[in-house]
Amino acid sequence: MNVVAPLLFTLLSLSAQPKAEQTQLTIYNQNFAVVRQLVSTDLQAGINTLTRTDVTRTLEPDSVVLRDPTGKRALRVLEQNFRPSALTxxxxxxxxxxxxxxxxxxxxxxxxxxxxxxxxxxxxxxxxxxxxxxxxxxxxxxxxxxxxxxxxxxxxxxFPPLSGDDILKPTLSLVVESGQAGPVGLELAYLTSGMTWEAAYNLVAPETGDTVSLTGLVTVKNRSGKVFPNTQIQLMAGDVSKLRPAGIDEIISSDGDNTLIGGFGGMGGGAFMGPPPVTQKSFDEYHLYSLSRKTTLQDGETKQVEFVRSETIDSERVYVYSGAWIDPNRYRGWGYENIRSSREFGTQSNPKVWVMREFENTEKNHLGIPLPKGRVRFYRKDGEALQFVGENTIDHTPQGEKVRVYTGDAFDIVGERRQTNYADSSGKSTIDESFEIKVRNRKKEAVTVRVVEKLYRSWNWEIKEPSEKFAKKDSNTIEYTVTIPPDGEKVITYTAHYWW
Structure with missing residues (x-):
């Protein structure tokens, strides 16, 4: 069953005389958030002092915006003071x-x-x-x-009695000039660090076959020093440019607890009941996800909500063999001139065959929702149990794009690659290099392997005497697709002719 939610969220209604103060949060997956609070107050004509003790300790003071959202009250902030260090x-x-x-x-x-x-x-x-x-x-x-x-x-x-200027909570004080007197609902908005969110996906495959079920969770972490009671939460997905303040020591790593709670919850069959817990819409150049109901986010809390579910996604398990192993420490900074003068470059063999999982993020494939970047975990059923078979991360993936994830190395498929000939005609600025590639399948069923070869020595090249048909993937990559019988071997040979 595919659940892709329609947009249910509407912005909070802002009236001149609200019945109660309200809070909205938009959390970005870059360790910051926008806090919007609807503040009920009674202003006098002239100078007023507004003091708030319900702000975060990681508030960015120069990001504070105070305004009348109806546009009917002219305001001017004459002075602003922020004291983040509460008395302890x-x-x-x-x-x-x-x-x-x-x-x-x-x-x-x-x-x-x-x-x-x-x-x-x-x-x-x-x-x-x-x-x-x-x-x-x-x-x-x-x-x-x-x-x-x-x-x-x-x-x-x-301790003796406290002095009058001691504070027990982070405090924001604003000196505001108002053109008229009377009650008003003001919006106080600011940026704060110490808040982040991330997506995680659990995919479960049956004992045989590649039709998987998917559940996506969002994990919200609050380390801002403030409790957000009964708050509307939105999550912004995308690479938003955010400058780091100079001269401030920043610890970007998490608190060390990256465990996701309830990893298998609800992965069985059955219909999904009730309204979708998270909806999404395009916003500017990003995607905005909204929790469908208000929730309380405690300070120091990690909260999780399911945001996407599909039971029948067609996927494909792909084997890829890239036989050349390039030592990044040895060849760091090398250019074409260095590579051409080294006969040994690219001749070290990598025996590992990668296991990849691919699926289309489309409505036709029972998905078709923008997927924020996050960790993807794969499981396969083993009778009544689930066995973990690999994990990796995906980047932000728009609707209609392919998701491709490396999950590990094959146990029963082995590769071997060796240079069989090398001829450097330096006077003619040419090189001829030959390789033999062997892929062995020790499984009891046939497998198809994509054999990838990188052509490093020049932009100009030609493949001579290939033993198999190949596809040119880009300006320096070719790919062979071969099927290997059970307990069998496939041998590929070719010669690359370079010139410059």
Whole structure:
């Protein structure tokens, strides 16, 4: 059954006097997001101060936009201040390094007593990157109590009252000039890092045959320092240009947990019930995917939603043998002149035959939806069980294009390639080079293998005495397609004549 969703999502209605504040998120797969909050406020004519403590700690201050979405209220932002570092027990303890501080200690029987200790080292707070990742963990505090030094706190620290300028959450403050008084619904929008999403696909093949079922999941990660309750979430797929701020330490890697939860969920038969969980539409030069219902995204949470499902996709398993092994370390930076002077270039043999999986992303093939880039995992049924048979990644794939994924090397198909002749007529600027390629099939059934040969030594070439018909794939690639019987071998020979 193919489920390709129609567009159900509509933009939130923005009125001058909204009943409740609303939030929308558009998350990009480049570790940033656009946050849009509908803010209810009552402005006075003249100067107003708007303070928000429900923003992310990774907000980009110069990206903030405050506007009346109806266009009826003229606004001018005179000043803007952002304080990302909220007060924590660790940062508060830092203020008392070298000073005395009281601690509440719990004793057996539930009695509490108070001890006084000197804070020799607070331990400091964990350091975060712009993307919300931990750069360095806090150290252990060191406290001197009753003439003895100890690691760790002796009890719960009892701090004096906070000062008026202490903040408990990241805070954005704007000084706004309004031309008129009265209640208004404003839209506050900004860019924030620390949020990302990625796609993952699970394909399951039957015990025999190549008609596969596919389930696509989107995984959303929130490391922004803010909870987004009851929020409309959209996901933007595409390579959007985003500059990295200079002078800021950035940790781009994830938190180390790349596991996808519920990998096989719902892969069996049966009809898909209810509305599609994710819809998509073209937007500018990209594709916009929308979750069909609002959801709460906790800080530090990884959330997954299914966005595409098809039970009957025709695919093809393809064997490819590219017999020349080129050592990238040895030949890095080589040009045609270096290659022509080296008889050994391209003569090392690669015995591995690649296993590829191909399928058309078309409606005719029960798919036909733009597929965002992500990891593709392949499984094959083994009775009632599923066995993992390979994985790789795909790039953004438009509707109508072919998906081709390398899944591993064949066990029972082996290749062999050797140079049989080399003649360099340097005075005439020509080279003649001959090869023999053998592909052996140790399976109990026949296989078809695509044998790929790269012609490295010149743009000008001609194939002489080929043992098999070949197809010219591009300016320096030819391909033989051969069928090898069970427990059989196929031998291909050819001579390449180069000139320059």
């Amino acid at each position: 027990p660790e940062t508060l303890l830092e203020r008392y390094e070298g000073k005395l501080l009281d601690f509440e200690v719990m004793e057996p029987g539930g009695r509490k007593r108070k001890v006084t200790g000197k804070v020799l080292r607070s331990g400091g707070a964990a350091q975060y990157s712009r993307y919300g990742q931990v750069i360095s963990q806090a150290a252990q505090p060191v406290i001197e109590v009753e003439g003895k030094t100890r690691f760790g706190l002796p009890g719960v620290p009892l």
